[in-house]
Structures are given as structure tokens and as C-alpha cells.
Amino acid sequence: MKILSTLLLCLFLPAMQKNANSTEVLQRMYKRYHTTWHKSLTFNQTTERYRNDSLIKKSIWYETMVYPDLLRIDFDSVRSSGGVIFRHDSIYAFRDNKVVRATKGENELIFFLGGMYAMPFDKVLSHFAGLHYNLSKFHTSTWKGKAVYVFGAGKDGDRLNQLWIDRDKLVAVRFIKYDDGTKEEGFFEQQIPVKNAWSETKCSFYINDKILQVETYHDVKADQPVDMRIFEPAAIGK
Numbered sequence: 001m002k003i004l005s006t007l008l009l010c011l012f013l014p015a016m017q018k019n020a021n022s023t024e025v026l027q028r029m030y031k032r033y034h035t036t037w038h039k040s041l042t043f044n045q046t047t048e049r050y051r052n053d054s055l056i057k058k059s060i061w062y063e064t065m066v067y068p069d070l071l072r073i074d075f076d077s078v079r080s081s082g083g084v085i086f087r088h089d090s091i092y093a094f095r096d097n098k099v100v101r102a103t104k105g106e107n108e109l110i111f112f113l114g115g116m117y118a119m120p121f122d123k124v125l126s127h128f129a130g131l132h133y134n135l136s137k138f139h140t141s142t143w144k145g146k147a148v149y150v151f152g153a154g155k156d157g158d159r160l161n162q163l164w165i166d167r168d169k170l171v172a173v174r175f176i177k178y179d180d181g182t183k184e185e186g187f188f189e190q191q192i193p194v195k196n197a198w199s200e201t202k203c204s205f206y207i208n209d210k211i212l213q214v215e216t217y218h219d220v221k222a223d224q225p226v227d228m229r230i231f232e233p234a235a236i237g238k
Contacts, residue, residue: 062078
């Protein structure tokens with residue numbers, strides 16, 4: 001009986017995967033984590049920067065994230081005089097406690113690494129479209145020996161923006177983007193349980209297949225008290 005059950009399961013799983021699509025998988029992700037994903041995350045990370053595959057700089061960044069779209073990074077020390085704030089659709093770089101650059105843009109990693117669960121589902125779908133992921137394209141694959149769903153591409157090797165999702169944990173493990181004629185790629189690994197959800201603890205980023213940055217997280221904590229003034233550009237240095 002056990003052998004028969006296993007055989008039936010193996011026959012049934014491909015049919016399930018064949019009938020799945022990006023929206024259906026996103027609905028499953030949203031249903032699992034919408035009410036359980038943490039509201040904020042704090043950690044420090046060892047940041048390694050590379051050029052021509054050689055390590056050129058190593059530093060410590062201190063990060064505070066509040067979903068769906070707030071992130072502050074302080075360079076070298078907690079609440080330092082230099083860093084960057086991602087606030088909604090704007091980015092503020094500061095140095096010596098002064099904003100030195102303000103630009104339009106967002107950190108889309110915040111969105112698909114947790115921020116999507118802090119917004120209505122219809123906005124999740126429209127936000128993916130705004131980030132140039134074509135959710136009508138979908139396939140299943142494997143990544144580092146594990147089954148994954150892939151949004152945005154019909155098959156492996158497609159030169160299209162795509163997000164790879166671990167089939168069991170339902171979390172992002174890889175993205176590839178081809179905007180502006182440049183290939184950007186990121187891997188999210190070594191997930192650890194955080195309350196009722198997960199956090200990656202190692203991220204690797206590549207530009208045109210050359211390694212750019214590796215991040216290793218330490219002291220990861222969820223739902224710690226956060227003074228929301230740290231995300232106010234006008235409050236920098238005060």
C-alpha cells in the first residue's frame with residue numbers, strides 16, 4: 001500500500017505543477033503569510049564588495065526594515081552619519097548627517113522578500129507588473145537541488161525578468177532582471193525561521209554574470225520596536 005501511495009503521489013504532482021500558474025502560486029504564498037509574516041526586521045550584515053571577481057572592500061551594515069517599503073541602512077555603526085534610506089518610491093543617500101542625494105526609485109527586494117504581504121493582493125499583482133515581471137509566463141524548475149516555481153519566464157534560459165520561488169517554503173530564492181540591457185541576478189539562501197515566517201541570511205548579487213556583492217546577515221530579529229523617525233530624511237542627524 002505504501003508503494004502504491006508513493007506511485008500515485010508521483011503521478012499526481014506533475015499534473016498539479018502543470019496546472020499551476022504565477023497568480024495561483026502567489027495566492028498560495030499570500031494565503032500562507034499575509035497574516036503571519038513579521039512587520040519589521042532588523043539585522044547587521046557583513047557586506048563584501050567585488051570587482052572583476054576580486055574582493056575589494058568588506059564592511060558592516062546595520063539595517064532596519066519595516067514592510068511594505070521602508071528600509072534604512074547605516075554604514076559601519078548603528079545610526080551612523082552615513083547610509084541610505086529607501087522610503088516608499090524614493091531613495092535618500094546621506095553622509096555626515098546630511099542628505100547628499102535624493103532620487104526616485106524603490107528597493108524591489110523589500111517587496112518580494114516580505115513587503116507584498118503588507119498590501120492588498122490586487123496591488124501585489126499590479127506591483128509585479130510595474131516591476132516588469134510578466135506573470136502570464138510561468139514554469140517549474142529546480143534550483144540547487146530543490147523544486148521551484150518561476151514567474152516571468154516560460155522556460156529556463158529565457159532572457160526575461162523572472163523570480164524563482166522555493167516550492168516548499170514559498171519564498172524567493174533567485175531573481176534575474178534584464179532591464180536597461182544589463183543582466184542583474186540575485187540569490188537568497190540559508191533561510192532561517194523567523195517567528196511564523198522566514199528570513200534569508202545570505203544574499204549574492206551579480207551584474208552581467210560577474211559577482212558584485214555578498215551579504216551575510218547576523219543577529220536577525222523580527223518585530224522589534226522601531227522609531228519610525230529613522231525613515232524621515234528631515235530627521236537625519238537630529
